[in-house]
Amino acid sequence: MINADRLMRIMYKELDFNLFALNKLDTENKSVAENGMKQFSMFDLKNDQFIKILKNKYLEVYPDNYNMDEVNIIIEEQKQNIQNKFGQTNTLFLFPFYAEKLFKFVNSHIRVDFNDILEWDGFINKVDGNIFIAAFLASNNINSNAYQPDEIISHTNNRLYKILDKGVAENHMHLKASGYTSDLNWVTLLGHKIFDTEALTKFVSNENNFGKLKTSGKKNEDIILYIQKIKLVRIYLMQFIDVYKSDNKYFLEEKKKEYTDYCISEKEMYRMLVVNTSVELEVFREKIQKVERIRRHNFRINTADIKQSYLIERKFLTELFTILLNNEFTRFFMYLFNFYLAGLNLIKFEFVQDNIGMGFGKFKEKESVKEGFLNNNLLIYESVFDKYYKEGNIKKIEIRIAPKSKKDLIKLIDTLNKTNEKYYRKYKAKNEAISKIEYGIIIHYIKNSDSLNNGDNISMWRNKKMRVSLDRESKKTSSFFSLSAASHLYKIKIIGIDAANVELRCRPEVFGPVFRKHRLESKKSNNLNFTYHVGEEFNTICNGLRAIDEVVEFLNFRRNDRLGHALALGMEIKTYFTKKRNFLTSTLQDYVDDIIWMYYLVASENSVDYHSNMLLYLAEEFEKYSKKLFCNTKLCFEFSMYDYMCAYQLRGDNPSEYKVSEVFECRKMMIYENIMKKPNKKYQLNSDNKKHQEAFMNKKAQKLYYLYHNNLLLRQQGQQTEIFEVQSYYIEAVELAQNLLQKKIYEKGISVEVNPSSNRKISSITKFIDLPAFGINRVGLKKESLKDLDYHIPVSINTDDSSIFQTNLNNEYSMLAAALFRYGFANEDVYQYIEYLRKSSLEQSFIREVPF
Numbered sequence: 001m002i003n004a005d006r007l008m009r010i011m012y013k014e015l016d017f018n019l020f021a022l023n024k025l026d027t028e029n030k031s032v033a034e035n036g037m038k039q040f041s042m043f044d045l046k047n048d049q050f051i052k053i054l055k056n057k058y059l060e061v062y063p064d065n066y067n068m069d070e071v072n073i074i075i076e077e078q079k080q081n082i083q084n085k086f087g088q089t090n091t092l093f094l095f096p097f098y099a100e101k102l103f104k105f106v107n108s109h110i111r112v113d114f115n116d117i118l119e120w121d122g123f124i125n126k127v128d129g130n131i132f133i134a135a136f137l138a139s140n141n142i143n144s145n146a147y148q149p150d151e152i153i154s155h156t157n158n159r160l161y162k163i164l165d166k167g168v169a170e171n172h173m174h175l176k177a178s179g180y181t182s183d184l185n186w187v188t189l190l191g192h193k194i195f196d197t198e199a200l201t202k203f204v205s206n207e208n209n210f211g212k213l214k215t216s217g218k219k220n221e222d223i224i225l226y227i228q229k230i231k232l233v234r235i236y237l238m239q240f241i242d243v244y245k246s247d248n249k250y251f252l253e254e255k256k257k258e259y260t261d262y263c264i265s266e267k268e269m270y271r272m273l274v275v276n277t278s279v280e281l282e283v284f285r286e287k288i289q290k291v292e293r294i295r296r297h298n299f300r301i302n303t304a305d306i307k308q309s310y311l312i313e314r315k316f317l318t319e320l321f322t323i324l325l326n327n328e329f330t331r332f333f334m335y336l337f338n339f340y341l342a343g344l345n346l347i348k349f350e351f352v353q354d355n356i357g358m359g360f361g362k363f364k365e366k367e368s369v370k371e372g373f374l375n376n377n378l379l380i381y382e383s384v385f386d387k388y389y390k391e392g393n394i395k396k397i398e399i400r401i402a403p404k405s406k407k408d409l410i411k412l413i414d415t416l417n418k419t420n421e422k423y424y425r426k427y428k429a430k431n432e433a434i435s436k437i438e439y440g441i442i443i444h445y446i447k448n449s450d451s452l453n454n455g456d457n458i459s460m461w462r463n464k465k466m467r468v469s470l471d472r473e474s475k476k477t478s479s480f481f482s483l484s485a486a487s488h489l490y491k492i493k494i495i496g497i498d499a500a501n502v503e504l505r506c507r508p509e510v511f512g513p514v515f516r517k518h519r520l521e522s523k524k525s526n527n528l529n530f531t532y533h534v535g536e537e538f539n540t541i542c543n544g545l546r547a548i549d550e551v552v553e554f555l556n557f558r559r560n561d562r563l564g565h566a567l568a569l570g571m572e573i574k575t576y577f578t579k580k581r582n583f584l585t586s587t588l589q590d591y592v593d594d595i596i597w598m599y600y601l602v603a604s605e606n607s608v609d610y611h612s613n614m615l616l617y618l619a620e621e622f623e624k625y626s627k628k629l630f631c632n633t634k635l636c637f638e639f640s641m642y643d644y645m646c647a648y649q650l651r652g653d654n655p656s657e658y659k660v661s662e663v664f665e666c667r668k669m670m671i672y673e674n675i676m677k678k679p680n681k682k683y684q685l686n687s688d689n690k691k692h693q694e695a696f697m698n699k700k701a702q703k704l705y706y707l708y709h710n711n712l713l714l715r716q717q718g719q720q721t722e723i724f725e726v727q728s729y730y731i732e733a734v735e736l737a738q739n740l741l742q743k744k745i746y747e748k749g750i751s752v753e754v755n756p757s758s759n760r761k762i763s764s765i766t767k768f769i770d771l772p773a774f775g776i777n778r779v780g781l782k783k784e785s786l787k788d789l790d791y792h793i794p795v796s797i798n799t800d801d802s803s804i805f806q807t808n809l810n811n812e813y814s815m816l817a818a819a820l821f822r823y824g825f826a827n828e829d830v831y832q833y834i835e836y837l838r839k840s841s842l843e844q845s846f847i848r849e850v851p852f
């Protein structure tokens, strides 16, 4: 199966949609088949022209992996495969071919062989999984009305399921990106009227969507027209199925009137597809509206059967594959089927996450389209509970949502309670053993990048906009904590605070005051916990590590708190730099900060002598680049490395506390304590931090801190990006810093939320076995070639955005296990590790049955 997934990605997601452009009808006398001859033979592996296009695209997408000869072999092999099995060469037959290889029908369930689950994951990262499932149902003659396959296909390793059956907790998921959200979006898009393009235009013109098409020169209008055509083709294919299913003759004769009025003829369809602009499509408006009116109900999903979110499309595709496998297609039909599948993949992957060229930058953009076309949140909530109850072994879920007003939060809790109860009863009726899911809510603040261009001028400190909006948002949360005792049942539902989204130019320091404030507020109820998305997106690994440390230092993280992702903590440093060919790209400010951070982290250890050369190197780098950083600012005072370090330590403070020209005069300890006693200062200044007082008492440090925030020249200079060639001392220092940070996190009792699919895709790791998680915890997993870890940091396995990543919680554990088996760990060790992770997830959950 190697390479087949890549080839299918090229065919169904990467080819230019102009490949489908039909010639205008030559004469009315010629048939559709005669007119479209050239296009109709595309997607045929016998067609040399198509193969040429395919090969070039393949080498363009995977330039490092293959040469022309290898691609030839890959394509030829696929051709042989389908020719031998089906006597056909159209690429559509690859779907039933691989579906048959991947799936089995066991105990009336579709299952993927456990040995193949990583391959299956490879396919669905490139092409929508529903297509394979539909192809399998069709080739096994399984009636898609009577049989409803699960949304996420389970595997054949029963022992693994039995271990997980004892119960797991989901400690990291976002409400709006879980459940069946992506499918819901797709069906909602299909249900919108073709000429009602308002939502569509908004979706397409969003600068974060369809980036690749836009860079290849496609205009928004082109993309909108293309999507309109896909919707049209969908309707035509539905009609094709109806005609196919009914007795053909009867349909044509008895319903002739209806047919001509409410159906599109082959020629009409052809004419609609050759239009080049939306204006040309207008000619067909009346007809199209008539036809879609009688079919739109097909896209309606109601809360009585939320599974329709994904079943609608599967059923439709199953019927198409049935026609295909019965060899009752026309060439036009095959053309339209291919047209539709390519469109489906192209658009749907704008809702979901694939692992291709995926950096965090692209992903965070997806966060904003997650809601896409849906305006009925209840459908999302229902789908979330349906999906978790379906898994059967989920004990607790921590649901992440954006901040809400007290009123909205209460409303949401009521709705979630009701939905939870509904699905509990529904599944309890089927399975007596199922227990009610306990859920809690985590409020996550959304991080936004700072920019010197967005109005943050000299009179404003860094991240001013973000800080102001954060303050506003946090008041909503605070007001919730002040609810009267009578509202206890609501209050206990809020179990944690988090911050998510971009990390670049929005460092943890921004969140110091608000997190500390919430910690104070929650002291009474002692029910609130803290976590933070960090070390996931970074320009350099050192930068990611430092961000993790900043969460600990500036947000006062401690025992029972957790970190979200923290990829930098477990990544292999040498491999990282080899991949980067020993170069790093960093802003000047970040580079200097990274150097000072590493210097003091290393120096604070006892073994200073041992690392003296490394420290000397770091000190020289600091000297060189801090000069450069400050070169434009006419600073009239000298400062030392130590002063700079102290200034860095003050970053957990709120810059609004530092007044323009003065610094706090506090040479004496007494004065420091008096300042910190003032009511607001308790959280505006980071005085709980052990290093704060010493830093605060350093006048130069205060001045440097003030400049860091308020000096425009310094900020401009700090934003300059440079390429640095990395010396071996630097790499050693990062390695050591990572190790010391691991030790620190371990000793503090902080744990890490691991999200395997999400982590793999965002960090552009190609294999599960390379997940950073294995770099911080592999309790009981032994191998001769593998060095034992000094510290195993507690971790839990979670889904993050299960709809976007096409996964569920059990599937995440399963893929980890499969990767470990494949890597050669002993079977019994792997099962024990999974059991350990399962228990850990419950232990680390913020939800407790017994109130604190």
Ligand SMILES: [Zn+2]
Pocket (backbone or CB within 6 Å): 172, 174, 500, 533, 564, 800
């Ligand atoms: Zn997340």
